[in-house]
Amino acid sequence: MEKVKSVCEENVFNQVYKTHAKALYNFMYYKCGDVSKAEDFVQESYIKLWNNCSKVVFEKAKSYLFTCANNLFLNHVAHQKIVLRHQKAGAKHHTNENPEFLLEEKEFMVKLQNTITELPEDQRTIFLLNRIDKKKYREIAEIQGISMKTVEKKMSLALRYLEKKLDTIHKV
Amino acid sequence: METNYNNDLFVRWLNDDLSPEELREFERSPKFSLYQKIARNSGELDTPEFNEDNVLNKIKAQISTQQAPTKVKKLFPRFIFSAAASVIVLIGFFFFLNRSTSYTTTYGEQLAITLPDNSQVILNANSTLSYKTSNWAANRVLKLKGEGYFNVEKGSDFKVETNLGDVTVLGTQFNVNAKAATFEIKCFEGKVKVVTNKHERILTKGKAFRQLNDSTPEDFNTSHSEPSWTNGESAFNNSPLSQVIVALEHQYNINIDASKIDLTKKITGSFTHYNLQVALQTVFVPLRITPKQIDTKTIVLLKQ
Secondary structure, eight states: OOOOOBTTSHHHHHHHHHHHHHHHHHHHHHHHOOHHHHHHHHHHHHHHHHHTTTTSBGGGHHHHHHHHHHHHHHHHHTTOOOOOOOEEOSOOSOTTSOHHHHHHHHHHHHHHHHHHHHSOHHHHHHHHHHHTSOOOHHHHHHHHTSOHHHHHHHHHHHHHHHHHHHHHHHHO | OHHHHHHHHHHHHHTTOOOHHHHHHHHHSTTHHHHHHHHHHHHHEEOOOOOHHHHHHHHHHHHHHTOSOOOOOOSSOHHHHHHHHHHHHHHHHHHHHTOEEEEEOOTTOOEEEEOTTSOEEEEOTTOEEEEEOTTGGGOEEEEEEEEEEEEOOSSSOEEEEOSSEEEEESSSEEEEEEOTTEEEEEEEESOEEEEESSOEEEEOTTEEEEEETTSOOEEEEOOOSSOGGGGTEEEEEEEEHHHHHHHHHHHHTOEEEOTTSOTTOEEEEEEESSOHHHHHHHHHGGGTEEEEESSSSEEEEEEO
């Protein structure tokens, strides 16, 4: 029989950290676009988890962390204007493409980044969680504490906006 | 409508939710290449570097500094509250069990009392009667100071305690007079057991017992069926004058100065409760004593 994992045990806590820290960091980053703030939120959430380790069962640790971070975000920077700076992945897929295509591609990327930045915070977070962290809508709903219908609705709005904005440049 | 439909497919495509047919349809849509591009390029976006170990160390450092949460020592340990509560409950219980009811009459007043078992008590003037209400049926004990007439219902032992002795009922009707120095019991029906420090008597119907101060007790008969005082007059049968004077004092709330006369004289007779002058005349004139009223409260007795 498997022993019930307690978050109060250090190795379990480390395991929880390894599993969720990056995702939590990204989540926070998508929300506020501020590297150091995102890091602070991650830090604070884990400290809260540790302080309440006896009350949070292992299985609930993840949702506890995300709820915590979300609340911290809402408390601190709820209505701040923010700028996202996304970096292009290092991997080069198109080394064989011609320069014109590469330029076009680069242009598109810049436009995409800017458009994502223009999205409202909630739509942007959902979109990026799906695209970058490859999370399913169900999981996003769980993390955000909202219904899956809402996630789909917001995703739909985000995609419509992106489509409208990027379609013109695509045609040009 | 077309765009809405495509948008819906787009949303579900990104979640890998499309059926094969829907997927084929989606791929045929004119903007598929744009969708593809958005999806691919956004997926290639990178998030800033997250220094996992560094942050973990920071967390650990913070946790260790705030370690050992200050233990809150309770000002009053919890058991003290429970102890206090039980003490209160015990005290409450004690009071509840020892609750007693008390009746008092003042000068010239009479009081008819019905006890929980329907026994009747008539309390004469200036007397006090008290008893415990709890468990009355099994424990019929009364404390009496003064004079009372008891008509007792059948049941367990019925006991009247006075400072001068105890009376236990074996039958039903009796009078107890335990004023100051007088202890006089008259049995009107049934049987009564009288116990004083030195003596013990069982009185049957019509018998009476009297002890004044520490003198030798007296046994005598009574012909009445109930004490005369319950009918508005006090009767005496060969009683010493001192007892009659005490009765007068209690009845009319007066002080009688009898220093100048002989108190050992025996009297048989009665006085009314309704008129002091008449009462004084009936008691003292036959004895050739003149009651002289000094003021409303004081009367001096003088020899004629």
